[in-house]
Amino acid sequence: xxxxxxxxxxxxxxxxxxxxxxxxxxxxxxxxxxxxxxxxxxxxxxxxxxxxxxxxxxxxxxxxxxxxxxxxxxxxxxxxxxxxxxxxxxxxxxxxxxxxxxxxxxxxxxxxxxxxxxxxxxxxxxxxxxxxxxxxxxxxxxxxxxxxxxxxxxxxxxxxxxxxxxxxxxxxxxxxxxxxxxxxxxxxxxxxxxxxxxxxxxxxxxxxxxxxxxxxxxxxxxxxxxxxxxxxxxxxxxxxxxxxxxxxxxxxxxxxxxxxxxxxxxxxxxxxxxxxxxxxxxxxxxxxxxxxxxxxxxxxxxxxxxxxxxxxxxxxxxxxxxxxxxxxxx
Amino acid sequence: xxxxxxxxxxxxxxxxxxxxxxxxxxxxxxxxxxxxxxxxxxxxxxxxxxxxxxxxxxxxxxxxxxxxxxxxxxxxxxxxxxxxxxxxxxxxxxxxxxxxxxxxxxxxxxxxxxxxxxxxxxxxxxxxxxxxxxxxxxxxxxxxxxxxxxxxxxxxxxxxxxxxxxxxxxxxxxxxxxxxxxxxxxxxxxxxxxxxxxxxxxxxxxxxxxxxxxxxxxxxxxxxxxxxxxxxxxxxxxxxxxxxxxxxxxxxxxxxxxxxxxxxxxxxxxxxxxxxxxxxxxxxxxxxxxxxxxxxxxxxxxxxxxxxxxxxxxxxxxxxxxxxxxxxxx
DNA sequence: TAGTTATATGGAATCGATACCACATCTAAG
DNA sequence: CTTAGATGTGGTATCGATTCCATATAACTA
Numbered sequence: 125x126x127x128x129x130x131x132x133x134x135x136x137x138x139x140x141x142x143x144x145x146x147x148x149x150x151x152x153x154x155x156x157x158x159x160x161x162x163x164x165x166x167x168x169x170x171x172x173x174x175x176x177x178x179x180x181x182x183x184x185x186x187x188x189x190x191x192x193x194x195x196x197x198x199x200x201x202x203x204x205x206x207x208x209x210x211x212x213x214x215x216x217x218x219x220x221x222x223x224x225x226x227x228x229x230x231x232x233x234x235x236x237x238x239x240x241x242x243x244x245x246x247x248x249x250x251x252x253x254x255x256x257x258x259x260x261x262x263x264x265x266x267x268x269x270x271x272x273x274x275x276x277x278x279x280x281x282x283x284x285x286x287x288x289x290x291x292x293x294x295x296x297x298x299x300x301x302x303x304x305x306x307x308x309x310x311x312x313x314x315x316x317x318x319x320x321x322x323x324x325x326x327x328x329x330x331x332x333x334x335x336x337x338x339x340x341x342x343x344x345x346x347x348x349x350x351x352x353x354x355x356x357x358x359x360x361x362x363x364x365x366x367x368x369x370x371x372x373x374x375x376x377x378x379x380x381x382x383x384x385x386x387x388x389x390x391x392x393x394x395x396x397x398x399x400x401x402x403x404x405x406x407x408x409x410x411x412x413x414x415x416x417x418x419x420x421x422x423x424x425x426x427x428x429x430x431x432x433x434x435x436x437x438x439x440x441x442x443x444x445x446x447x448x449x450x451x452x453x454x
Numbered sequence: 455x456x457x458x459x460x461x462x463x464x465x466x467x468x469x470x471x472x473x474x475x476x477x478x479x480x481x482x483x484x485x486x487x488x489x490x491x492x493x494x495x496x497x498x499x500x501x502x503x504x505x506x507x508x509x510x511x512x513x514x515x516x517x518x519x520x521x522x523x524x525x526x527x528x529x530x531x532x533x534x535x536x537x538x539x540x541x542x543x544x545x546x547x548x549x550x551x552x553x554x555x556x557x558x559x560x561x562x563x564x565x566x567x568x569x570x571x572x573x574x575x576x577x578x579x580x581x582x583x584x585x586x587x588x589x590x591x592x593x594x595x596x597x598x599x600x601x602x603x604x605x606x607x608x609x610x611x612x613x614x615x616x617x618x619x620x621x622x623x624x625x626x627x628x629x630x631x632x633x634x635x636x637x638x639x640x641x642x643x644x645x646x647x648x649x650x651x652x653x654x655x656x657x658x659x660x661x662x663x664x665x666x667x668x669x670x671x672x673x674x675x676x677x678x679x680x681x682x683x684x685x686x687x688x689x690x691x692x693x694x695x696x697x698x699x700x701x702x703x704x705x706x707x708x709x710x711x712x713x714x715x716x717x718x719x720x721x722x723x724x725x726x727x728x729x730x731x732x733x734x735x736x737x738x739x740x741x742x743x744x745x746x747x748x749x750x751x752x753x754x755x756x757x758x759x760x761x762x763x764x765x766x767x768x769x770x771x772x773x774x775x776x777x778x779x780x781x782x783x784x
Numbered sequence: 785t786a787g788t789t790a791t792a793t794g795g796a797a798t799c800g801a802t803a804c805c806a807c808a809t810c811t812a813a814g
Numbered sequence: 815c816t817t818a819g820a821t822g823t824g825g826t827a828t829c830g831a832t833t834c835c836a837t838a839t840a841a842c843t844a
Contacts (some may be wrong), residue, residue, distance in 0.1 A: 174568060405735055
């Protein structure tokens with residue numbers, strides 16, 4: 125592999141001049157610039173990123189933490205982030221936390237060692253106090269998940285409103301016995317908590333009280349959804365509708381419901397969250413709450429680059445619109 | 455961020471000794487090793503990977519190229535590769551080619567600059583001659599996609615056999631008017647070609663001749679599948695079964711078929727490829743050909759690490775089992 | 785006991801690129 | 815015609831870690 129010295133030698137100039145050409149510095153004569161360019165081409169020269177990083181340059185790499193890429197919602201989010209980033213000349217380094225605190229920290233460490241310029245977190249496993257301590261090494265922002273402190277820029281959706289819209293939709297359809305299914309445990313803050321609140325608010329405004337037996341927490345997958353439905357079936361007093369925190373869980377419920385001979389939405393109305401591709405695949409098609417993934421990715425990169433290029437950026441909260449997509453499951 | 459010099463200073467020893475401790479070299483007394491370890495801990499020291507890479511060490515990073523991570527098949531493949539890699543102490547760097555030659559080359563360049571130790575390609579956009587020229591910079595292997603030259607290690611499935619099994623299954627069910635839907639264009643080699651051959655072979659052995667009007671190429675997404683079905687409907691002479699190269703296309707066909715009032719499998723039998731989660735979500739559930747994704751990832755990492763750690767490895771072809779999963783769509 | 789060999793430690797060069805500093809021209813202003 | 819400022823070029827220290835080489839001490843052998 126050719127190095128900057130090789131280019132210098134071949135072009136008969138100094139490493140300094142070559143470096144200037146690479147970095148588009150002024151004060152290089154056109155003639156020598158041509159010489160250098162030619163030598164670079166002849167040698168197939170590519171600057172060594174490790175050396176540049178070591179020297180303290182920007183890496184033009186942005187880290188993105190997701191829980192797992194097999195989750196289509198996050199795959200799409202990564203995709204939109206990567207698209208936006210590459211348009212601006214940045215690379216993206218993907219890290220999966222597998223919902224594990226240690227793994228998340230390991231990835232944040234890339235910031236310390238200048239492997240990435242900044243990090244976009246789409247989920248948070250550790251407490252914010254812990255994450256915060258990494259901020260001195262480079263900008264960190266949240267996209268999708270969030271905490272209720274104005275400490276880092278966040279791209280967020282009004283989860284509370286989303287949950288309200290969904291719950292109200294069910295109420296308008298005449299349901300009063302509504303079950304609730306969420307991903308988080310009993311979250312103390314952030315996304316999960318806001319959703320819970322939104323759901324509660326919608327029901328209490330309609331004068332409905334929540335049956336604690338109909339609350340399911342820590343549900344994530346299609347399998348989880350199937351299991352939820354089976355539990356529902358064993359109850360004497362069953363809900364007529366169920367609100368879920370993810371399209372996948374909703375999918376599991378629908379699939380198992382059909383298996384057990386129930387009719388959707390007549391026997392049970394189901395509403396999802398995310399508007400993933402699966403929502404259109406399910407039969408009946410899933411009513412769900414759409415998260416504007418593409419916009420989120422774009423905005424995240426926009427804000428991240430601003431943080432990278434300007435010294436001081438005011439910590440801002442960006443809220444994107446969330447909307448209900450009515451299909452056939454309600 | 456603490457450096458090796460800081461650790462050396464704090465422990466009162468030389469950088470050399472510290473380096474030895476880091477790399478588990480022998481010839482370090484227990485006492486000094488303890489001193490160093492303590493200093494490292496006190497400072498929260500982490501070796502700077504850029505510096506190590508620059509010095510020519512292994513990066514313990516393996517690159518993986520996929521067309522796009524939003525494709526669930528590849529998301530799962532990445533996942534299994536990453537799991538296997540992290541177990542062996544390797545990191546994974548993901549690159550999306552977006553089916554673009556240039557993007558693929560850009561990623562292969564990471565090898566030149568020692569950003570990654572080796573690369574696993576799950577798809578190939580460029581001709582092998584081009585890719586081959588990168589092999590001098592580090593090991594490259596294929597996993598999933600393949601070329602018909604014994605030039606690099608490959609983890610492959612017998613695609614020809616897979617297609618045959620699928621086609622035979624349709625034939626056994628009594629179908630003789632069978633359409634065919636594939637991802638690749640008219641591939642000259644590799645996966646696509648072998649599938650085509652397998653399909654042809656099964657049909658010709660059953661004495662069925664292929665109707666060229668029923669061949670669809672370059673089909674990848676759910677939308678593509680819907681479009682295929684609409685085209686089918688406009689034909690006077692329609693097939694009674696369709697073989698597709700991906701579960702997603704099959705899904706699109708099923709969804710649109712129901713929309714148009716057809717009954718699956720009575721009016722049209724559909725068979726997919728991959729056995730993605732969607733196969734179980736569809737209604738009716740999709741009969742498909744399972745690719746053992748987890749095994750592929752595991753084996754790929756096993757072979758890659760062997761290439762990395764031994765000088766000479768014989769170029770081998772690993773063939774994994776492929777099987778038919780019969781569900782309700784046929 | 786002298787001479788090896790194994791063990792233990794440090795000094796300094798090195799990887800590839802950047803940037804500060806010094807120096808050489810050239811231009812334009814006074 | 816001198817001189818300040820702009821323009822152009824190269825030498826060399828530097829980033830953080832590894833490793834060759836040199837040196838020092840301990841352990842072993844004849």
